[in-house]
Amino acid sequence: AQSVTQLDSQVPVFEEAPVELRCNYSSSVSVYLFWYVQYPNQGLQLLLKYLSGSTLVKGINGFEAEFNKSQTSFHLRKPSVHISDTAEYFCAVTAWNTGNQFYFGTGTSLTVIP
């Protein structure tokens, strides 16, 4: 079975500072990894995904994430955050043996402080 751990439930950061949101996963098979963002009172939107190939993936709004197989991690980064990045961020994992099911972390609330 797959599982996801998001190590930080809340991350405050000043505007224009860099940020890293941490995600670790557990799986006995090869995985696909995703990051989603949820703005207040909205559904989740796809930020980026890792399927295979290059371990550094770039997404929308200047976010990127790096897949590290040895550390079973998929941390999300942005070099300079904006007020508009304030949102909840979810890491998710799926694999060939889960059907089409995704397993989500508990989320990280990013607050950008002016």
Place this chain on the structure above:
Amino acid sequence: DVKVTQSSRYLVKRTGEKVFLECVQDMDHENMFWYRQDPGLGLRLIYFSYDVKMKEKGDIPEGYSVSREKKERFSLILESASTNQTSMYLCASSSGQIYGYTFGSGTRLTVV
């Protein structure tokens, strides 16, 4: 773009009522999912469906049922609403794992 529409953004229901949450997607996706989202617990899978008239239980199906009579519509039913079902409900659809999910905007249900 794929669109997933949830019929209500906010609902208030009384304990014991039968509640229907509707979800419609417009891109012919086979796979549809219902999650509930609670603070500190993330997203938990209630039910899912890979085809018309097909349904499978997720991690927390108790107190819920679903209906999928047409490919584009996946309904979540609370047979007898209880206060512990107060939550944000999210519907999602997908055409395959590598594409990820497309989510609706969510329905915030309050049971009083």
